Structures are given as structure tokens and as C-alpha cells.
Amino acid sequence: MKKKERHQLLRQLVQQETIRKQEDFVNKLLDRGIEVTQATISRDIKELQLIKVPAKDGGYQYNLPPEMNYNISKKLGRLMKDAFVSIDTQKEFVLVKTLPGNAFALGTLIETANYKEVFGCISGDDTVLIICRDEESAERFQRRIISFI
Amino acid sequence: MKKKERHQLLRQLVQQETIRKQEDFVNKLLDRGIEVTQATISRDIKELQLIKVPAKDGGYQYNLPPEMNYNISKKLGRLMKDAFVSIDTQKEFVLVKTLPGNAFALGTLIETANYKEVFGCISGDDTVLIICRDEESAERFQRRIISFI
DNA sequence: TAATATACTGTATAATTATACTAGAAGAAG
């Protein structure tokens, strides 16, 4: 487990789970068989610029950095409305066609959004290939994306 | 010094000064002759949902809540471009005319932005009256606002 | 390869932040 992978995982965790303190991270990682200490998490958090947000419900919760977290879906929506051409799925793959030059931006947004359905994605000039976790995820993800248009 | 006032002040401080830890708040307030303890600040921060952001430069810094902080000026810019009609100053007052129905939104944004020149503001349907700290502030604020158009 | 520099992480602990508890202040109701 390299630092980069761990960081990636932390970004996912912070979106999928409720992380109230750094030890929660430690434990979630432990669940996945990854051993790290709170100190390491503290440093990771600093590098990733994760923030601890006072929640409405009285507690606290870690979150993605504001710029990253804020209105990604709004940006996605705008870009989709502007540049979407077509979409199709095949097994666990989703292929989105965009107007020329827009695929990279779309791919970046999709990666940043960190959807749990998505395993990874590759962007060309007018095509984004999204590799989902499985067939079902791909369909769910397709619906998600289409709903932006 | 009521809690509300202190909260208001904290919002200003967090924008005008570099606050690295809660004690910095305590000290800044002390500078202004207001005595509170770190515990109170901690509770204030929770209520205001201020966040502690890992800064690029290695340290940490408190910030406004993401939604509030994020791109207020972008919103202001958009609204000004859309709805601005005229502006004028008189002593420490600035009067902005907007298209009907837009003044309230503008006023809210101006208040949220927490410009240090601004003492307060009142919005009608197509007019926002901004009361600045003094004549000079009013002019500075006018320039600020005009630059959005 | 050896030497040196750089990156990563755990341990221990310092630094910071949150909160249980308590008490006084400010209001509301009688």
C-alpha cells in the first residue's frame, strides 16, 4: 500500500462513510487490512487538505476540500449540458462521447466526484471511458450521468 | 458583548486576519478589549461552522464555511452583471439600484461577503443601501462594486 | 556499488480542540 493509493482510498472513504475523527479513518483502513497510525492519517489529511466540518447534528465530520467538494455536480451538469454527445454501456464500461476537446475536463470531473460506482476513467479528446465496478454500477452510473442533461 | 456580535466579529476576523488556531481568535478579540476563553471560541466555531483548512504553506488556517466562502465574489459578479442599474455615494452611504426584485439578493451577498468597509446594509426591491464605516470606506466600496460589472 | 539525499511512517508527546460540569445571567410565567 503506497501513500498515493491510501490517499485515493481516503478520498473515497470520506465520501462513502461518516468519518468523525482520524481514528475512524484508521479503523476503516484496518477493516480493509491496511495498517496505519493516526499520525499518518493526520499527515495525509494535511496533504489532501481534508477538512473537519462542524455538522448540523452536533458532531463533526471530515470532508473533501471545499473547492473540490463544492458543486462538482453543478460543474458536471454545466459541462454535460454543453458538451454531451452520446453515452453507451457495455458490461462494466461506460463510454461517453463529448464535443471535441471536452472529454478530458469531463473525465477529470468524474474522477474528482469520486462516484462509488466508478473504478477509474480514461479520457481522450472527445471520449471518456469509465470503468465501473461491475455491470450494475455501470448502469447506475449511466443513469446518474444522463440525469445531468 | 453578546454572542451574536461576537459571531459577527469572528466572521470578519477570519477573513481579515490569518487565524491559525483558536487562541489566535482569543487574542484578536482581546486586542479589541473582548475577553473570552478558548472554550467559548470552540463553541462559536462549531455554531458558525468555521473550518480549519490545511494551508498550502504548511500550516493551518480557519476559514468561513465552504458554501459561504466559496465564490461569493463570483456570485456577486454574476448578479451585478445581470441586475446592476446604478450606484452613488453620499457621505458614508452607498446606494445601489438594481433591476426590480434583485436588491435583496444583492444585499444578502454583500452582507455575506463581509467586506470590512461595510457596516450594514438594507435592501428593498430594487435598491440596496449600504452603510459604510466612513466616507473613505464608502468610496473604496463603490470602486469594489463597480469593478464587478 | 557506495554514498548521499529524499520520502515515508511509527512512537511518543506536545499542541490544540471539545466538552462535562457548574454557575451566573437573562427571560418567561405565575
Added chain:
DNA sequence: CTTCTTCTAGTATAATTATACAGTATATTA
């Protein structure tokens, strides 16, 4: 005014987070 309730805030301390230090690993250079 008295009693009850709610809100605030300080004190002391628990809980959480950051970091100095040291060791190991990994990369870089000669």
C-alpha cells in the same frame, strides 16, 4: 418578586490532532 427555564460562558479536563524525532526504505548521483 419568586420560581422555573433557557442560554452563556468559564474551569478543568478529556479527546483529538499535530509534530519532533528516529528509523527504515526508496531514490539519486557519482
